[in-house]
Amino acid sequence: MKRTAIAALVAGAALALPPAAEALTVYAATSLTNVMPEIDRGATYSFGGSNTLQLQIERGAPADLFLSAEPKEAQALYRGGRCERPRTFATNKLVLIVPEGDPARVGSVYGLRRGGLKLSIGNPNVPIGDYTRKLLRRLRLSRVLQTNTVSEQSNVGQVLSQVAFGGADAGFVYVTDARAQRDRVDSLFVPKWAQPPVRYQGCVVRRDGADQAGARRLLRALRSTRGRRALRRFGFGLPPRG
Amino acid sequence: MTRRSVLQGAAAATVAAALPDGAVAAPPAPAPIGDDVGFLSFGAVAESVLASFYTRAQALGDAWSGGERRLLDAAHDRHRANVDRLNAVLGPDDAVPLDDFSRRVRVGTRAGALKVGRELETLVAGVYLNGAGYAADPGTRILLARLLAAGHACEAWLARLAGHPAAGLPAPVDLDTAGLRLDTYLRDPSS
Numbered sequence: 205m206k207r208t209a210i211a212a213l214v215a216g217a218a219l220a221l222p223p224a225a226e227a228l229t230v231y232a233a234t235s236l237t238n239v240m241p242e243i244d245r246g247a248t249y250s251f252g253g254s255n256t257l258q259l260q261i262e263r264g265a266p267a268d269l270f271l272s273a274e275p276k277e278a279q280a281l282y283r284g285g286r287c288e289r290p291r292t293f294a295t296n297k298l299v300l301i302v303p304e305g306d307p308a309r310v311g312s313v314y315g316l317r318r319g320g321l322k323l324s325i326g327n328p329n330v331p332i333g334d335y336t337r338k339l340l341r342r343l344r345l346s347r348v349l350q351t352n353t354v355s356e357q358s359n360v361g362q363v364l365s366q367v368a369f370g371g372a373d374a375g376f377v378y379v380t381d382a383r384a385q386r387d388r389v390d391s392l393f394v395p396k397w398a399q400p401p402v403r404y405q406g407c408v409v410r411r412d413g414a415d416q417a418g419a420r421r422l423l424r425a426l427r428s429t430r431g432r433r434a435l436r437r438f439g440f441g442l443p444p445r446g
Numbered sequence: 447m448t449r450r451s452v453l454q455g456a457a458a459a460t461v462a463a464a465l466p467d468g469a470v471a472a473p474p475a476p477a478p479i480g481d482d483v484g485f486l487s488f489g490a491v492a493e494s495v496l497a498s499f500y501t502r503a504q505a506l507g508d509a510w511s512g513g514e515r516r517l518l519d520a521a522h523d524r525h526r527a528n529v530d531r532l533n534a535v536l537g538p539d540d541a542v543p544l545d546d547f548s549r550r551v552r553v554g555t556r557a558g559a560l561k562v563g564r565e566l567e568t569l570v571a572g573v574y575l576n577g578a579g580y581a582a583d584p585g586t587r588i589l590l591a592r593l594l595a596a597g598h599a600c601e602a603w604l605a606r607l608a609g610h611p612a613a614g615l616p617a618p619v620d621l622d623t624a625g626l627r628l629d630t631y632l633r634d635p636s637s
Contacts, residue, residue, distance in 0.1 A: 341481050342483060344484035344621055396632045399546070
């Protein structure tokens with residue numbers, strides 16, 4: 205009898221916990237995989253291509269906060285009434301990576317002109333793929349997508365793995381990804397002037413049962429001095445405060 | 447494409463750009479095709495560096511006469527307007543945000559300023575000349591030719607101030623070479 209009473213008390217206490225005590229669910233771009241747990245260890249993360257995550261949220265996935273690697277996805281959710289106004293919290297740069305030692309002797313982004321290389325890039329729907337194509341257009345190098353053997357990946361982590369484990373001679377990733385695997389990949393020169401503007405935006409998801417207060421707190425934390433320090437430590441750029 | 451065909455294409459675009467209004471039908475609006483955006487993006491970044499150069503040169507104060515300062519002002523405004531003009535053609539998806547770079551243009555003396563200014567104007571005009579020959583879209587070619595003419599006029603003016611005769615049209619400069627040079631004037635503010 206005593207045992208039953210204790211069990212009932214425990215169950216009652218569990219039910220009485222406010223929703224905020226449950227882990228916040230964050231859907232975040234793959235390139236944020238390393239930094240986000242540094243900012244909030246308690247949240248539950250689902251990392252993936254921003255476009256895939258956007259689609260999942262549109263279909264009712266239980267996300268509280270969405271962190272996208274380009275504005276397009278977050279803005280689309282905002283326009284559809286599925287999230288609050290997106291906020292820019294980080295920037296990034298693109299880099300061309302090769303397996304350590306550059307065995308295919310790519311040399312620089314211009315080395316892709318020679319053709320016949322195995323090149324790994326994001327598919328056109330995922331931010332890294334979109335940014336890569338913009339970068340190549342700016343450099344007037346779009347033709348390298350025809351003269352090399354291109355494999356298209358659905359997120360930046362897959363591009364990184366493919367190059368790091370020798371499945372491709374070169375690939376385009378964010379600077380922050382290259383830093384995370386610097387013992388396996390080398391970064392090659394990409395001109396500063398041609399860098400497309402890479403903007404990360406976060407938005408609080410609007411759906412029944414979402415922990416909007418918790419999501420707002422984490423988004424604020426990301427944009428706080430502590431959050432900016434963590435982002436900087438992992439190689440991200442920072443937008444102006446405000 | 448040979449150097450000769452580049453120059454012929456550029457010359458045709460320059461002539462079209464230089465004709466007085468009404469002499470020909472209105473030129474086509476620029477609608478960059480594919481990698482044409484390379485010339486325009488480079489132009490937007492380079493024009494912002496040129497605008498910074500004229501601001502720095504202005505700051506030398508007494509190094510210039512009143513008339514020269516007014517011309518420096520006008521050149522700054524023209525280059526700044528060119529950034530907006532190029533970004534408008536690039537569209538919201540490809541426009542170059544100015545806060546992505548800080549510009550490092552160091553000028554300490556009048557002679558130094560004239561040297562840096564001429565180098566920059568020549569570099570950018572060389573890329574426009576290249577673009578006027580290579581761009582696929584006729585409207586983009588004409589826009590680049592107009593920017594080339596304006597930039598060349600600034601270079602000629604700086605040459606006169608330096609006591610040199612104005613040079614002819616600059617040689618075309620390929621984007622790879624010009625980009626490396628332009629990069630030396632840029633710094634990533636987040637790095």
